[in-house]
Amino acid sequence: MNRRLRNIFDLGVKELRSLRRDPVLLFLVGWAFTVGVITPGRGAGDASVHNARxxxxxxxxxxxxxxxxxxxxxxxxxxxxxxxxxxxxxxxxxxxxxxxxxxxxxxxxxxxxxxxxxxxxxxxxxxxxxxxxxxxxxxxxxxxxxxxxxxTRREAPVTADLVVRTKFNPNLVPAGFQGLVALINHTTLLTVLLTGAAVIREREYGTIEHALAMPITSVEIMLGKLWATALVMTAVVITSLTLVVRGVLDQAIAGSLPLLVTGVVIYLFAATSIGIFLATVARTMPQLGLLAVMVVIPMNMLSGNNTPLEAQPVVLQWLMQFSPSTHFVSVAQAVIFRGATLAEVWIQLSVTAGIGVALFLLALLRFRSSMAAARG
CATH class of the missing domain: 3.40.1710.10 (abc type-2 transporter like domain)
Structure with missing residues (x-):
């Protein structure tokens, strides 16, 4: 057991070192969680009225x-x-x-x-x-x-008045909301790309053959890539929430930050599994990018992050229950905007974890078959 844990740790450290030597991916991660969050939060794409003529x-x-x-x-x-x-x-x-x-x-x-x-x-x-x-x-x-x-003592013929009281975001300011939407979308996209790129990079550099000759298993290789990517993404998400969302966009987080981070970690487990699965299907980085677009964009658009889930066709609502992004968005919105506690979101967290386990097993089967083909 100690040897397996040591292998998983060493493989994860190797992934971190590989990412450190990839300036393009580092720049993409830095841009996505700073400028990519501030820009929509500050009003790009904002449909509210401002300085109208x-x-x-x-x-x-x-x-x-x-x-x-x-x-x-x-x-x-x-x-x-x-x-x-x-x-x-x-x-x-x-x-x-x-x-x-x-x-x-x-x-x-x-x-x-x-x-x-x-x-x-x-x-x-x-x-x-x-x-x-x-x-x-x-x-x-x-x-x-x-x-x-x-x-003039001539009341308008109104029999009832509609009084609207906005409980969450009473000023209807879209900045923080749009920034958080972008943050969640970038988390999904970057997690899939980073994990998939790690697998493709090894195949292109030929280091996968070295791994096959070592006394390590497919599970250890996957777990090494998983914890390394999850560590990087968790760090940048926490930094972006603290410095960009809270600091620059001045959006308060009503709920518990540790609970939100727990939801992020569980979701990253599922998203990294998707990235590994796509990398076993793709053979090159361009193919991985196209597959990521086909998978991630529907996950983001239909998860309830951009459009309420109940506003979608019933068939899509049913299908999106199998996507981890749907349940993660529900947790994130509940914690950030409504101050939800663990007692109110544990079901969504459990479903996200269950979907993550299923995706991990599916990716493991595919990864083992690709490793066996490489050996042959």
């Missing part, structure tokens, strides 16, 4: 229309421009304005008479802001109209 065509010139115009201010909107109606279309065609709010003449008078309309023109080519921005503007106008009617 709005113009107002105020044909009413009433106190209410002025109050509505004064309701648009940073950081959501730039100070609105007052323009004539004839200038609205040219400015939108030139890309200088995204929203044009048209307040018709007699708006305040007609509103007191219980009927009045405003028009909102939207440049829909700015897809990331058009839909959400229109909703913002509608709420702002409705709020001012309701307040005006209350002051």
């Amino acid at each position: 709005i113009a107002i065509v105020d044909e009413d010139r009433s106190a209410l229309s002025e109050r509505i115009a004064d309701s648009f201010y940073p950081p959501y909107f730039r100070p609105p421009r007052n323009i004539p109606l004839s200038a609205a279309e040219p400015l939108m065609d030139q890309g200088e304005i995204t929203f044009v709010l048209v307040i018709p003449q007699g708006f305040e008078r007609d509103l007191i008479g219980d009927r009045s309309d405003v028009q909102l023109l939207v440049d829909a080519t700015r897809m990331k802001q058009a839909g959400i921005g229109a909703g913002y503007i509608e709420r702002i106008v409705r709020g001012q109209v309701k307040e005006f009617l209350e002051k």
